[in-house]
Amino acid sequence: MIWFIAIFLVGIASFGSQRLWGDDFIGEEAAERSVQSGERPKLNMIRTTQPPKIDGVLDDGSWSEAAIIHEFTQEEPAEGSPATEKTKIRLLYDSNFLYVGIRAYDSEPGRIVAKEMQRDVHLGSEDSVSFSLDTFHDFRNGYYFQINPRGSRRDGLISSDLEDDGYKAEWDGIWYGKSSIDEKGWSAEMAIPMKTVNFDPQIGTWGFNVERSIQRKNETVRWTGHTRNNQVSSMGVAGELENISDLNQGLGIDFIPYATMKATHDSANGGDNDFELKPGFDLFYKITPAITAALTINTDFAEAEIDDRRVNLSRFPLFFEEKRDFFLQDATIFRFGGIQQNPLPFHSRKIGLGPDGKQIDITGGLKVTGRTGPVNFGLLSVQVEGTDTLESKNLSVGRASLNILEQSSVGMIFTNGDPHTNGSNSLAGFDFNYKNSDFRETGQTVQGNVYFMKTFSTGLDGDDTALGINLEYPNDIWQWSIFYRRWGADFNPALGFIAQTGVHDILAWVGHRWRPDFVNSIYLEVFTGQAITLEGEHQSSNINLPFFFMESNSQDWIEGSPLQLMKEQLFEPFEISDGVVIPIGTYSYTRYFLNFGTSDHRPFNVGLDFSGGEYWNGTRTFIGGSVGWRPSPHFNVEAEYGNNRIRLPQGDFDVNIASMNLNFLFSPSLTWNIVTQWDNVSDTFGLNSRIRWTINPGNDLFLVFNQGVDTSNQSWRPINSEISTKLSWTFRF
Numbered sequence: 001m002i003w004f005i006a007i008f009l010v011g012i013a014s015f016g017s018q019r020l021w022g023d024d025f026i027g028e029e030a031a032e033r034s035v036q037s038g039e040r041p042k043l044n045m046i047r048t049t050q051p052p053k054i055d056g057v058l059d060d061g062s063w064s065e066a067a068i069i070h071e072f073t074q075e076e077p078a079e080g081s082p083a084t085e086k087t088k089i090r091l092l093y094d095s096n097f098l099y100v101g102i103r104a105y106d107s108e109p110g111r112i113v114a115k116e117m118q119r120d121v122h123l124g125s126e127d128s129v130s131f132s133l134d135t136f137h138d139f140r141n142g143y144y145f146q147i148n149p150r151g152s153r154r155d156g157l158i159s160s161d162l163e164d165d166g167y168k169a170e171w172d173g174i175w176y177g178k179s180s181i182d183e184k185g186w187s188a189e190m191a192i193p194m195k196t197v198n199f200d201p202q203i204g205t206w207g208f209n210v211e212r213s214i215q216r217k218n219e220t221v222r223w224t225g226h227t228r229n230n231q232v233s234s235m236g237v238a239g240e241l242e243n244i245s246d247l248n249q250g251l252g253i254d255f256i257p258y259a260t261m262k263a264t265h266d267s268a269n270g271g272d273n274d275f276e277l278k279p280g281f282d283l284f285y286k287i288t289p290a291i292t293a294a295l296t297i298n299t300d301f302a303e304a305e306i307d308d309r310r311v312n313l314s315r316f317p318l319f320f321e322e323k324r325d326f327f328l329q330d331a332t333i334f335r336f337g338g339i340q341q342n343p344l345p346f347h348s349r350k351i352g353l354g355p356d357g358k359q360i361d362i363t364g365g366l367k368v369t370g371r372t373g374p375v376n377f378g379l380l381s382v383q384v385e386g387t388d389t390l391e392s393k394n395l396s397v398g399r400a401s402l403n404i405l406e407q408s409s410v411g412m413i414f415t416n417g418d419p420h421t422n423g424s425n426s427l428a429g430f431d432f433n434y435k436n437s438d439f440r441e442t443g444q445t446v447q448g449n450v451y452f453m454k455t456f457s458t459g460l461d462g463d464d465t466a467l468g469i470n471l472e473y474p475n476d477i478w479q480w481s482i483f484y485r486r487w488g489a490d491f492n493p494a495l496g497f498i499a500q501t502g503v504h505d506i507l508a509w510v511g512h513r514w515r516p517d518f519v520n521s522i523y524l525e526v527f528t529g530q531a532i533t534l535e536g537e538h539q540s541s542n543i544n545l546p547f548f549f550m551e552s553n554s555q556d557w558i559e560g561s562p563l564q565l566m567k568e569q570l571f572e573p574f575e576i577s578d579g580v581v582i583p584i585g586t587y588s589y590t591r592y593f594l595n596f597g598t599s600d601h602r603p604f605n606v607g608l609d610f611s612g613g614e615y616w617n618g619t620r621t622f623i624g625g626s627v628g629w630r631p632s633p634h635f636n637v638e639a640e641y642g643n644n645r646i647r648l649p650q651g652d653f654d655v656n657i658a659s660m661n662l663n664f665l666f667s668p669s670l671t672w673n674i675v676t677q678w679d680n681v682s683d684t685f686g687l688n689s690r691i692r693w694t695i696n697p698g699n700d701l702f703l704v705f706n707q708g709v710d711t712s713n714q715s716w717r718p719i720n721s722e723i724s725t726k727l728s729w730t731f732r733f
Helices: 002-020 025-034 061-065
Strands: 042-044 067-069 073-076 087-093 097-105 128-134 141-147 153-159 176-182 185-193 206-214 219-222 239-242 253-266 272-288 291-299 362-372 375-384 393-404 408-416 425-439 444-457 465-474 478-487 503-514 521-533 538-551 557-570 574-577 580-582 585-597 604-615 618-632 635-648 651-667 670-679 684-696 699-710 717-728
Touching (some): 042 067, 061 087, 604 635
Parallel strands (some): 042 239
Antiparallel strands (some): 067 087, 073 219, 087 097, 097 185, 128 141, 128 206, 141 153, 206 239, 272 291, 291 362, 362 375, 393 408, 408 425, 465 478, 478 503, 503 521, 574 580, 585 604, 604 618, 618 635, 635 651, 651 670, 670 684, 684 699, 699 717
């Protein structure tokens, strides 16, 4: 199967780039069509022979020769108005780096909001500058980079089929950035290595956009695409950097050896001790500047962040995001059908984790991803070790898509392997993804997706197909969406994710936003969803009348729904908690919820969640709250607690979850994060302590300590302890 996938990908890549469109399709013809009236701003790039020193201070003479962007327009709060503070972005490049110099002038530098220093944290409540790069100039995909006045850095992969033109922030690239605050405001310098991004060397024009956030004014200003319908990551409305040439990726090799030492003590099983030394490596090779091969051997993910603890009170499985770097590299290539979570044909989180959630060792993996002409393709093959119940096996996925029109694509996907059983499983799917960011030349966006999938599984020979279609109008004042999805009873994406099978699913919503002077925005939405079995029986429905969200000019917010009409049909008993079983039957009930919170940019912020009403044939009340304190850029703490009080004729029970995060930020390169979590269902307390020292970008030392504690019987009994250290070093050739 894997060889068939590889041959298919090579064939479609060759066909798409050489016969159907021609090698210059993306670089010239599509660009010419998209800039019909010269509305895209252009900037002629300057090559430098004296690279600036990246120290956060714009005092290098080379910056005086840079291309400059200084015309910014508000997206918030007064769309289309001039920026209230001056911003200058300077751009230079040489064969090895793209250099970005930022001068963010501020009339009140003492009021700059910058309380984060950690890598990859959400900076939505911080002063910051973000920019996007479309290195293939295909108006669909790209890279996202962000920095704040304290040097906190964030990056991501942009894909046009993500919600709201978003980006996957889990991706970590190697790049350099530093910031400083002074009497004029703040400044930053960034250097993006050509070895970090993929690009087509035949294309001398890159898509580019940049925006600045000024939090105390709730102001966002942008170079181009400065409407609320767009984001800085909306590559369809980006400007253009011209005259980029003679770039160097060297041999295109990143060799990343690492070693993990792990000591464990299992108090629950007689105090067993274990010590493991595990060496391994990742190897990345750019076959061309646009195509990357990645090899991982003896893979270890000791440094990956832990998941937030959740208790499942539904009939359906919980979804957890991927957080492992190897799988996040070029992850957007494998996206399919515009699907965000359900039903995903491929979810890399399934690889290396057993059905009980425990880790399964990965012997090695190979991944090839890239773009050639209008074709995007990816191939991933991973070998996982066996366990007491599962055989060692190969898990593979292949994906290819062809860019058509200006922002649309058509493609297919294949998967092979079942990570949770010893049976066989494979999947084939086809999709069409449409997007138009200037519908009827109005600046409005219209997008939609159509997909079809079929699985082939041991022991399942019934209806094993899935299809879906959706159309969305995701704009600022009016927005609406309609979905239809159908999943056969035997549809089984073993390498993907699906919540349920054997149903038709219909979803629709319409929303409207107001912007009165006394608040930033008021949003109202009506939502309805229906699930009907393939035999025509009603399974579930949900109607919100209406959902509302209001945000103040200082970014405090409140949301809720005064009336949720729910209806559920159970065709078999459902155990919602130990010994509490909901019997077969039809259940109709009403619920409501109300949440509010203060802005995260405040030194002290709070949130409160409340919901209540009927639940199955009883009642459910939830009260939750959070408290955050950010006294300085070097320390912050956040605590959360939630209580579900459920009263049913079959039995009463409470579900409590508590967590606390403490973050010590010595510098943007040295951080210590402590996460504690507890719930009364598992009756366990967990502590995760994670120190990360980024010696240089790409060279990291991690020290991780995990402690589990049994809290049942009103006691605290340690059940397992684990300490591990991992050193990884990147060698670039």
